[in-house]
Amino acid sequence: MAEAAQKAVAEGALTIDINMGCPVNKITKKGGGSSLLRQPEVARAIIETVVNAVDVPVTAKTRIGWDDTEINIVEFAQMLEDSGASMLTIHGRTRAQGYHGEARYSWIKKVKEVVEIPVIANGDIFSLEAALKCLTITGADGVMCSRGTLGYPFLVGEIEHFFRTGEVLPPPSISELLTCAQEHLQGLWEYKGYRGICQSRKHLAWYCKGFPGAAQLREQLAQINTLTEGLDLLQKAKESAII
Structure with missing residues (x-):
């Protein structure tokens, strides 16, 4: 120790x-x-x-x-x-x-x-x-x-x-939430490579709740194998008219 x-x-x-x-x-x-x-x-x-x-x-x-x-x-x-x-x-x-x-x-x-x-x-x-x-x-x-x-x-x-x-901050927008998820994914990739991508699947799922399309996005992110796949899915979700 x-x-x-x-x-x-x-x-x-x-x-x-x-x-x-x-x-x-x-x-x-x-x-x-x-x-x-x-x-x-x-x-x-x-x-x-x-x-x-x-x-x-x-x-x-x-x-x-x-x-x-x-x-x-x-x-x-x-x-x-x-x-x-x-x-x-x-x-x-x-x-x-x-x-x-x-x-x-x-x-x-x-x-x-x-x-x-x-x-x-x-x-x-x-x-x-x-x-x-x-x-x-x-x-x-x-x-x-x-x-x-x-x-x-x-x-x-x-x-x-x-x-x-003494001020209460407003909650983040869905765009801010998913931008954070992108940064999280990027960090896992830089630190652990492919192993980080595998670990990111459960971490990214935690971001996907409480907004329209979250369940579908969660299912898609659970299957990613590359950094690009994950970043693109999150980017499309940010830009989606549904969200």
């Missing part, structure tokens, strides 16, 4: 964020992600080792516990702070919940009340209204958006703009 962190910093990373919250089986069965909630001494060693290896802030993201019988986030968060973590992001669900049920913000509030480092709340942030509700309940220093940005990365800007100006 220390070596990986040093390589990241050498490439320009300004922060090292350690994921101690991933609930996916292939990660937890190898001792990673949210399984670290059951291995606090290992988590402590990771934070301390990385903190001593780099000169940038080291942060961590985690969940409230393994399951309803093992909700230990308050003690776990205090341990991470004592180990040198500069900030914590907490998803308000247990590992057992995955992404089901509601995020339990009350546990994030409890953490915020006992640690001095910034606490970022995560879970069910799908709108500006949800972000405001979360911050009101938790008293957190900020929110993290994850699933809420799938097909709608504008959400981050909408939340940031509101807190900076």
Whole structure:
């Protein structure tokens, strides 16, 4: 972990964020992600080792516990702070919940009340209204958006703009939404080549909802094999009189 962190910093990373919250089986069965909630001494060693290896802030993201019988986030968060973590992001669900049920913000509030480092709340942030509700309940220093940005990365800007100006931004037009999808596709191609095109099929589908012709466009994008195919389909959709 220390070596990986040093390589990241050498490439320009300004922060090292350690994921101690991933609930996916292939990660937890190898001792990673949210399984670290059951291995606090290992988590402590990771934070301390990385903190001593780099000169940038080291942060961590985690969940409230393994399951309803093992909700230990308050003690776990205090341990991470004592180990040198500069900030914590907490998803308000247990590992057992995955992404089901509601995020339990009350546990994030409890953490915020006992640690001095910034606490970022995560879970069910799908709108500006949800972000405001979360911050009101938790008293957190900020929110993290994850699933809420799938097909709608504008959400981050909408939340940031509101807190900076007090103004609610209008939603993007369909043209703006699909332009963003084109940029997303272009980026995946430049970063991963054909593999990126394959991965883009599900990402592009998230953009295609809530407007006439979206279902047909979604089906077409699910079959693309080249960058040009995808860009052309999105461009035609932007120019379509239906949209």
